Amino acid sequence: MSHISPVLWQFLVHWLKQFAIFPPEASTIAPYADALYFALVGMTITGLVLVSSMVLIFSIRYSKDRHPEAVQIEGSTLLEATWTLIPLGIFLVFFVWGALLYFRIFNAPPDSMNVYVVGKQWMWKVEHPGGQHEIDALHIPVGRPIQVTLISQDVFHSFSIPAFRVKREAIPGRYTTVYFQAKTPGKYHLFCTQYCGTQHSGMIGWVYAMTPEDYRAWAAGSTSGASLAQNGERLFASMGCNACHSGDAAARGPSLANIYNSRIRLADGSTMVASEAYLRDSILNPSTHVPAGYAPIMPTYQGQISEDGLIDLVEYIKSLDSNYRVQQMMNKSEISSAQEAPVGNTAPAQGVAKP
Amino acid sequence: MSEKIDPEHQEQHIVGPPVYLTILLCLLVLTAITTGVAFIDLGVFNAVIALAIACLKASLVVLFFMHIKYSSRLLKMTVLAGLFTFMLLLTLTMTDYISRAWGMW
Amino acid sequence: MSTIVSLPDQATAKLPRKSYLNEEYGIKSWLLTGDHKRIAMLYLMSITFFFVIGGMLAGLIRLELLTPPSDLMATDTYNKVFSMHGIIMIFLFLVPSVPATIGNFLIPLMVGAKDLAFPKINLLSWYLYVIGGIIILAAMVLGGVDTGWTFTTPLSTHYLNTHVVTAAMGIFFAGFSSIFTGLNFIVTVHRMRCPGMTWFRLPLFVWGHYATSIIMILGTPVLAITLVLVALERTINIGVFDPTKGGDPLLFQHLFWFYSHPAVYIMILPGMAVISEVISTFSRKRVFGYTAVAFSSVAIAVFGFLVWEHHMFIMGVSQYSALVFSLLTMLVAVPSAIKIFNWSMTLYKGSITFETPMLYAFGFIGLFTIGGLTGIFLATLGMDIHLTETYFIVAHFHFVMVGGMLMAYLAGIHFWWPKMTGRMYPEGISKVSAIVTFIGFIVTFFPQFLLGYLGMPRRYAAYPPDFQVLNVFSTAGASILGIGYLLPMLYLPWSLIYGKIAGNNPWQATGLEWQIQSPPLTENFTEIPVMDHEAYDYEWLANKTQHEVQTVG
Amino acid sequence: MLPGGVDPHAHPAFLRHHFESVAQQREAASFGMWVFLLTEIMFFGGMFAAYLIFRNWYHPAFVAGSNTLDITLGTTNTAVLIFSSFTMAMAVYSAEMRRKGQLILFLLCTIVLGLVFLGIKGVEWHEKYVEHHVPGMGFSIQDFVHPTNPKAIPLAPDMAEKTQIYFSLYFAMTGMHALHMVIGVSLLFFLVALASRGAYTEGHIMPIENFGLYWHFVDIIWIFLFPLLYLISRYR
Numbered sequence A: 001m002s003h004i005s006p007v008l009w010q011f012l013v014h015w016l017k018q019f020a021i022f023p024p025e026a027s028t029i030a031p032y033a034d035a036l037y038f039a040l041v042g043m044t045i046t047g048l049v050l051v052s053s054m055v056l057i058f059s060i061r062y063s064k065d066r067h068p069e070a071v072q073i074e075g076s077t078l079l080e081a082t083w084t085l086i087p088l089g090i091f092l093v094f095f096v097w098g099a100l101l102y103f104r105i106f107n108a109p110p111d112s113m114n115v116y117v118v119g120k121q122w123m124w125k126v127e128h129p130g131g132q133h134e135i136d137a138l139h140i141p142v143g144r145p146i147q148v149t150l151i152s153q154d155v156f157h158s159f160s161i162p163a164f165r166v167k168r169e170a171i172p173g174r175y176t177t178v179y180f181q182a183k184t185p186g187k188y189h190l191f192c193t194q195y196c197g198t199q200h201s202g203m204i205g206w207v208y209a210m211t212p213e214d215y216r217a218w219a220a221g222s223t224s225g226a227s228l229a230q231n232g233e234r235l236f237a238s239m240g241c242n243a244c245h246s247g248d249a250a251a252r253g254p255s256l257a258n259i260y261n262s263r264i265r266l267a268d269g270s271t272m273v274a275s276e277a278y279l280r281d282s283i284l285n286p287s288t289h290v291p292a293g294y295a296p297i298m299p300t301y302q303g304q305i306s307e308d309g310l311i312d313l314v315e316y317i318k319s320l321d322s323n324y325r326v327q328q329m330m331n332k333s334e335i336s337s338a339q340e341a342p343v344g345n346t347a348p349a350q351g352v353a354k355p
Numbered sequence B: 001m002s003e004k005i006d007p008e009h010q011e012q013h014i015v016g017p018p019v020y021l022t023i024l025l026c027l028l029v030l031t032a033i034t035t036g037v038a039f040i041d042l043g044v045f046n047a048v049i050a051l052a053i054a055c056l057k058a059s060l061v062v063l064f065f066m067h068i069k070y071s072s073r074l075l076k077m078t079v080l081a082g083l084f085t086f087m088l089l090l091t092l093t094m095t096d097y098i099s100r101a102w103g104m105w
Numbered sequence C: 001m002s003t004i005v006s007l008p009d010q011a012t013a014k015l016p017r018k019s020y021l022n023e024e025y026g027i028k029s030w031l032l033t034g035d036h037k038r039i040a041m042l043y044l045m046s047i048t049f050f051f052v053i054g055g056m057l058a059g060l061i062r063l064e065l066l067t068p069p070s071d072l073m074a075t076d077t078y079n080k081v082f083s084m085h086g087i088i089m090i091f092l093f094l095v096p097s098v099p100a101t102i103g104n105f106l107i108p109l110m111v112g113a114k115d116l117a118f119p120k121i122n123l124l125s126w127y128l129y130v131i132g133g134i135i136i137l138a139a140m141v142l143g144g145v146d147t148g149w150t151f152t153t154p155l156s157t158h159y160l161n162t163h164v165v166t167a168a169m170g171i172f173f174a175g176f177s178s179i180f181t182g183l184n185f186i187v188t189v190h191r192m193r194c195p196g197m198t199w200f201r202l203p204l205f206v207w208g209h210y211a212t213s214i215i216m217i218l219g220t221p222v223l224a225i226t227l228v229l230v231a232l233e234r235t236i237n238i239g240v241f242d243p244t245k246g247g248d249p250l251l252f253q254h255l256f257w258f259y260s261h262p263a264v265y266i267m268i269l270p271g272m273a274v275i276s277e278v279i280s281t282f283s284r285k286r287v288f289g290y291t292a293v294a295f296s297s298v299a300i301a302v303f304g305f306l307v308w309e310h311h312m313f314i315m316g317v318s319q320y321s322a323l324v325f326s327l328l329t330m331l332v333a334v335p336s337a338i339k340i341f342n343w344s345m346t347l348y349k350g351s352i353t354f355e356t357p358m359l360y361a362f363g364f365i366g367l368f369t370i371g372g373l374t375g376i377f378l379a380t381l382g383m384d385i386h387l388t389e390t391y392f393i394v395a396h397f398h399f400v401m402v403g404g405m406l407m408a409y410l411a412g413i414h415f416w417w418p419k420m421t422g423r424m425y426p427e428g429i430s431k432v433s434a435i436v437t438f439i440g441f442i443v444t445f446f447p448q449f450l451l452g453y454l455g456m457p458r459r460y461a462a463y464p465p466d467f468q469v470l471n472v473f474s475t476a477g478a479s480i481l482g483i484g485y486l487l488p489m490l491y492l493p494w495s496l497i498y499g500k501i502a503g504n505n506p507w508q509a510t511g512l513e514w515q516i517q518s519p520p521l522t523e524n525f526t527e528i529p530v531m532d533h534e535a536y537d538y539e540w541l542a543n544k545t546q547h548e549v550q551t552v553g
Numbered sequence D: 001m002l003p004g005g006v007d008p009h010a011h012p013a014f015l016r017h018h019f020e021s022v023a024q025q026r027e028a029a030s031f032g033m034w035v036f037l038l039t040e041i042m043f044f045g046g047m048f049a050a051y052l053i054f055r056n057w058y059h060p061a062f063v064a065g066s067n068t069l070d071i072t073l074g075t076t077n078t079a080v081l082i083f084s085s086f087t088m089a090m091a092v093y094s095a096e097m098r099r100k101g102q103l104i105l106f107l108l109c110t111i112v113l114g115l116v117f118l119g120i121k122g123v124e125w126h127e128k129y130v131e132h133h134v135p136g137m138g139f140s141i142q143d144f145v146h147p148t149n150p151k152a153i154p155l156a157p158d159m160a161e162k163t164q165i166y167f168s169l170y171f172a173m174t175g176m177h178a179l180h181m182v183i184g185v186s187l188l189f190f191l192v193a194l195a196s197r198g199a200y201t202e203g204h205i206m207p208i209e210n211f212g213l214y215w216h217f218v219d220i221i222w223i224f225l226f227p228l229l230y231l232i233s234r235y236r
């Protein structure tokens, strides 16, 4: 090996150490994705071997030297049917398999912990319900289903964690969600995978999957003092929302208590479920869904609240829902240490009618 | 050419002024109707009627002014192919827009 | 070259005294020509020019990605480089590659017509192409665009201050060039076939181009209007794609991919058309399952319109409609499989020789199978979540576009080179370059599959050092690949002067185009031919040759 | 025999060298024109798709926007365009009948009607400009939030914003349509010039026929634009 220069040698060693052909399986979804992947690789290899062996064998067996006179053959309906139906069948199997996985990744179980992520050129802003803010980093406990609610402040971004095999676009003007449950504690790449302008390749960060104890310590250590709902409560007052949404029967706006996840009857007779998206849209485009019995007098807050502010407001309105509060409390008591006050206890705003 | 029996080819047919005049009249009447109907509240049927009349007018133009009624099957198919692709664009795009909010009401 | 089938006229062949090349001389006779063969040559030259530019940009991309940080160029330069690479390669190279050159040259010859139906529109379409190309080059020279070739809104409409509108207008022109090419082909195939040339006697090359033309005509205008709306949004701020005004950025995606998915079949069907001819000729056998291959082209064209949403699976489309589109994507993959199997079966009991076009065709079959089957990965919903927007996609589309179409294009250029120029290319070195291309290709793009599964995002100027090993392989491969493409650019022009005289039918192929002199006369046929046999009828050819041997020599 | 009494196997001067017969040339040309119209369908199709989606999303804004258009002008324009289609059809008929004077007359009528259409369109656009209803040019939602017309229902400001989408589509669609009209009228001038030299009354009527197809197509687009843009819930 003496003729290999030391620099080159170091390079080679470095490379061999770095060499990997698939990323760590760090989430509960990853094994499912990998299984599908290997099945697909299997199909590709089968197909390729089939086709290339046909080509190879025929071109050796029937090369001009060995087989000077070609035999003209029309075709064969039976064969056509075979190679139409068999690939079709195989592809359909993968369609079903893939669809199952897709619905699994995009529909979180109801008890998942919610984390908000706002994408902007060129950073990820993460907001935990407990009020922890992070930039280009995401701390999560292993073993808990986590739902990430994404939105973008400007252009399309895409939130990708290869080690978890999940990815979801952050869209301007609309919430999207993705869900995962980390398995192994560790530090994993977080990428923006949708081209979003000059610093697209700089819009990267790390996901820290931590043991529940570590996570608790981290959460306690990095809280900014107020939870999202508490911030939202302040905003609710300072933006004058409570002038109309006081919860009184005489108030000009509907009471917002308990509306999260409830079925709202709209003025045009249809009904809608008050999801996060609905709440956000009610603040920005109030007249697109007017609840029955109210005049469309609510002003639009388009351009006056940042996406972060909207998240705070949405979390606040959600915290007015007793079920959600209970669930959040359960999350909290499970995760956060006892000294930290659960959000629900402080949340109900003055003047909002208790259910 | 003319003795060959080929569905793609067909003798040219001259359409005369009487036909054109009739069509012109129909189109004007339909325009009047569609404008008039717009002033009556019929709920969703306003849009339906407006579109139906527009389609009717368009078919009259295509069939008579543009001679498709007297043209070869190839040209008829061509027109249909255009409509078909346009409908594909609409319906498949709508599969997204219609079902996007499913589960939200 | 011993492998070239020897022919009655090969030994004594002389260049014909009169041909479309020497009918008239001077720049003007080329720039104002209505002759489809001359226009094809104009296209050939301009396309090669843009391929070299696109290829150099690819070289820059690969050099930058040799090391993890963005050290060779700034990130925004890199962004401009890959955007221009994509735009040039797709709209100025691959879309017109086979149809506008080989197709333009051959369609009239194959259907037995004197020219395309509308020679002036054909010339116009070349001018539109050149204008589009110049505008895009201008956009590049004046500062570039950094939208990627997909023009994603609202990034392209509101957040970039590069020459987006200029580039969009360039593509608009190139798009209309492609529409007019398609229009000409369709009308020619329907209306200009010679007596006896029924639909099922058409060579599969014509079927493939017919299917391509359908897509060009029905898809491209949607791209045109979409780009117009993008330009309007940038210039006068209308708001259809702008979420802050209540518009919907996903609508842009729908309209863009309504063209751009079918467009990938514009980019592969002509290649498949070439492969059918090449495989049949060099195995001296009728294409197995002629009707199945013919109809699968049309099926690809029609089904190709039904699957565009598979580019948007994680972009916030409805999950139910994603389901529909995933299913439809599985269906559109089947006709391609049918073709691959039919070509393989064509070899069965053939009498196979291995000239350069055949080597490229084998390359096509292998690489397209990999590229196509990895398309199935992406069509599988759950897998696409992990793979989308990574190097897996880059690998997928380079396998189908470079491994598939570019190989087919080179196969076609070599196959019809004697017909176009009257001279043979040098067989030995061209075989070497076919093999170099194949090896270089695998080394360049195979590692990108692995990179993709590892999660390396595409369009990254800088990447984490974990990914370097595979990237070095890829860059190394690209230099081999570059040599593989450089060689034909050298020896093909060389052969114009020094190549052996080809004679009418050096491959002993059955197509109408091979029965006339090479290079052909301006009016193609001295008298309109009458087709009295099936396509790929080698017995007919044998009889004819025998007859010629008896009467001529 | 073809209309106009041309023998399909004769080789008149207008028969291009690569066609076998007049019939073949004629069929190729009209098929080619139809294929071109296909692309036009898809060209406008993109905008119709956008229209469909936004009309469903922002129906009140579309109603309000539509009601600000001048229905008298709109209906007049529709009638004008239909008339021009008729004169164009008659022009084709005159060419088939080899009546040169009549052909020129009808072509001129078509030009005039086309120009009248464009003129009225210009008036309407100018009106929108004065009202600040042109997106990107000082667009104002005041008229929708505080309508001057007592019968109009005021829109909430957020919905009023969405009228901008309506007007974007209005201008994009009518603009593209008008562009086609401008191209059409310009071509008509050429046709008149050539027709007066007798080019189309010697049996070579293909250019006239194909231009007719184009003109009717533009008419059809308007036939759809009119109800879609002008006639949304006029009863308000």
Ligand code: HEA
Pocket: A043, A046, A047, A048, A050, A051, A086, A087, A090, C150, C264, C265, C267, C268, C310, C311, C312, C313, C329, C330, C332, C333, C334, C336, C337, C340, C341, C368, C369, C370, C371, C372, C373, C375, C376, C378, C379, C380, C384, C387, C388, C389, C393, C396, C397, C400, C401, C404, C405
């Ligand atoms: C020539 C161009 C071309 C061709 C032909 C194809 C062909 C196919 N493509 Fe590809 N594609 C692109 C060019 C092309 N693609 C480009 C450029 C992009 C990226 C755009 C961008 O974002 O920049 C892309 C992206 C792309 C995506 C989007 C990924 C994403 O962004 O998330 C998807 C998803 O479904 C996809 C799928 C397919 C499928 C299913 C086919 C099928 O048609 C393939 C069919 C072929 C086969 C299936 C092979 C033959 C089969 C056999 C030999 C049978 C084997 C035997 C057995 C199974 C037993 N492609």
Ligand code: HEA
Pocket: C051, C052, C054, C055, C056, C058, C059, C060, C061, C062, C082, C083, C085, C086, C087, C089, C090, C093, C094, C147, C148, C149, C150, C394, C398, C401, C402, C406, C444, C458, C459, C460, C461, C474, C478, C479, C481, C482, C483, C485, C486
């Ligand atoms: C027809 C289509 C086509 C072709 C032929 C190619 C050819 C090549 N492409 Fe391209 N590529 C695209 C279409 C194509 N590409 C598209 C659509 C994108 C997406 C853009 C986007 O994201 O918007 C893309 C993106 C893309 C990327 C990803 C960039 C990113 O996401 O960050 C990479 C990276 O490796 C790459 C590499 C290459 C290479 C090495 C070649 C090689 O095959 C090229 C080899 C050819 C030559 C080198 C030229 C000929 C040789 C000479 C003239 C000799 C002299 C030159 C040198 C020695 C350099 N391409």
Ligand code: CUA
Pocket: A119, A120, A121, A122, A156, A157, A158, A192, A193, A194, A195, A196, A197, A200, A201, A203
């Ligand atoms: Cu954000 Cu890329």
Ligand SMILES: [Cu+2]
Pocket: C260, C261, C264, C307, C308, C310, C311
């Ligand atoms: Cu696709």
